[in-house]
Amino acid sequence: MNFVPKGSYEPPRFDFSIPVRVNLSSDTQTKPSPAMKDAMMSAEVGDEQAGSDPTVWALCDRTAALLGKEAAVFLPSGTMCNQVALATHCRPGDEVLAHEDAHILSSEAGGPMAIAGVTIRGLSGARGMFDVATVEAAIRPKSRYAPSQTLLEVEQTANRGGGTCWPVGRLDAVTAAAHAHGLATHMDGARVMNAAVALGVPAAELAAGCDTVWLDFTKGLSAPLGAVLAGSKQFIGEAWRWKQRLGGSMRQGGICAAACLYALDHNIDRLAEDHANAKALARGMAQIQGITVEQPETNLVFFDTEGTGMTAAAFAGKLRQHGVMVSVSDKYRARACLHLDVSAAQVDEALGVMKLAAAH
Numbered sequence: 034m035n036f037v038p039k040g041s042y043e044p045p046r047f048d049f050s051i052p053v054r055v056n057l058s059s060d061t062q063t064k065p066s067p068a069m070k071d072a073m074m075s076a077e078v079g080d081e082q083a084g085s086d087p088t089v090w091a092l093c094d095r096t097a098a099l100l101g102k103e104a105a106v107f108l109p110s111g112t113m114c115n116q117v118a119l120a121t122h123c124r125p126g127d128e129v130l131a132h133e134d135a136h137i138l139s140s141e142a143g144g145p146m147a148i149a150g151v152t153i154r155g156l157s158g159a160r161g162m163f164d165v166a167t168v169e170a171a172i173r174p175k176s177r178y179a180p181s182q183t184l185l186e187v188e189q190t191a192n193r194g195g196g197t198c199w200p201v202g203r204l205d206a207v208t209a210a211a212h213a214h215g216l217a218t219h220m221d222g223a224r225v226m227n228a229a230v231a232l233g234v235p236a237a238e239l240a241a242g243c244d245t246v247w248l249d250f251t252k253g254l255s256a257p258l259g260a261v262l263a264g265s266k267q268f269i270g271e272a273w274r275w276k277q278r279l280g281g282s283m284r285q286g287g288i289c290a291a292a293c294l295y296a297l298d299h300n301i302d303r304l305a306e307d308h309a310n311a312k313a314l315a316r317g318m319a320q321i322q323g324i325t326v327e328q329p330e331t332n333l334v335f336f337d338t339e340g341t342g343m344t345a346a347a348f349a350g351k352l353r354q355h356g357v358m359v360s361v362s363d364k365y366r367a368r369a370c371l372h373l374d375v376s377a378a379q380v381d382e383a384l385g386v387m388k389l390a391a392a393h
C-alpha cells in the first residue's frame with residue numbers, strides 16, 4: 034500500500050509587501066498578547082509525555098472541569114483531537130455519522146479515513162445542524178453486510194454552517210438518539226466557548242450529551258498552540274496511545290499550556306465583544322449592494338458575493354489589495370471572522386473597503 038498522498042500542497046507564500054489592516058480571515062490569526070507571553074515565560078515546566086509537566090496537568094484538569102468530563106489530554110491541534118478521538122472511538126471499517134459540512138470531512142486531509150480507517154456518512158440539515166429524524170434515517174439495520182456504526186459527531190459551533198449554535202434541546206435529542214442505537218457521541222468543540230457565551234449556557238451543559246469533547250485554544254481564545262480533548266478517564270487513557278502514535282506527545286508543553294490557562298482566565302467572557310462586532314459587521318454588509326449576508330450567531334459572518342458579479346475569491350482578492358483579509362469558502366461564499374485582534378473601529382474600516390470593492 035502506498036501511504037503517500039498524491040499532490041503537493043505547500044501553502045502559498047504570504048504577500049508581506051501589502052500591509053494587513055484588518056485580518057478577518059480567521060480567529061486563528063490572533064497573536065499571543067504581551068501578558069500571555071509573560072505567562073508563558075514564567076511557566077513551570079516538565080516533560081509532558083512523561084507526566085511531569087505541572088502546567089499541562091493544571092490545564093487538563095481545568096479544561097476537563099470546564100467541559101464536565103472526568104479527564105483530559107493536551108494535544109497540539111484541534112485536528113489531532115478529532116483524529117485521536119475518532120481512532121479511539123472506532124475500529125477500521127466503522128462508519129461515523131456527521132454533518133456533510135463537518136470539518137472532519139472537509140478540512141482534515143482525509144485523516145479519519147486514513148488514520149482511524151472509518152467512513153463518514155454525511156447528514157444534511159440547514160446551518161450545519163441536523164435533527165433526530167435524519168439521524169434515525171441514517172441508522173442501518175444491524176447486519177453482517179453493513180459497516181458498524183459507532184460514532185455520531187457534532188460541531189459546536191458549526192463552522193461552515195455559519196458559526197451556528199446547536200440549541201441544548203436539539204443537541205441533547207440527537208445525542209440521545211445516537212446513544213439509543215449504541216453509538217458513542219463526539220463534539221468537535223473548536224468554538225464551543227463561543228457557543229457557551231452566545232447561548233449563556235455553561236460549556237459542560239452543552240457537552241453533557243457527548244461522550245467526548247474538545248476545545249481549541251488557538252481560535253478565539255488566542256493561544257499560539259494547543260487543544261484539549263476531554264472524556265472519561267478510561268477513554269483518555271486509551272487516547273494517550275494514539276497521541277503517542279501520532280507524535281502528539283510533547284516535552285516542555287507547559288510553555289504552551291500556560292498560554293491556554295491564561296486564555297481560560299482572560300479570553301472567554303470577552304468573546305461576547307467578537308459576537309457584537311460580528312453583528313455590527315453583518316449589519317453594515319447588509320447595506321452593501323450585491324452582498325447577501327447570513328445573520329451571525331457568534332463570531333463568524335458568512336456572505337455571498339454573487340450579486341457583485343465577482344466570485345468570493347475575486348472579491349477577497351480585491352479586499353486584500355486594500356489590506357482587508359477574509360477567507361473563501363465556496364465559489365460565491367466567503368467568511369469574515371471576528372476575534373480579539375479586531376476592534377470595533379477596524380470593523381468600520383473593513384466595511385469602508387468592502388463598500389469600495391463591491392462597487393468595482
Ligand SMILES: *Cc1c(COP(=O)(O)O)cnc(C)c1O
Nearest residue numbers: 110111112136188192221223249
Ligand atoms: C479549526 C477547526 C478545527 C481544527 O482545529 P486546528 O486547531 O486548526 O487543527 C476543527 N474543527 C473545526 C470546526 C474548526 O473550526
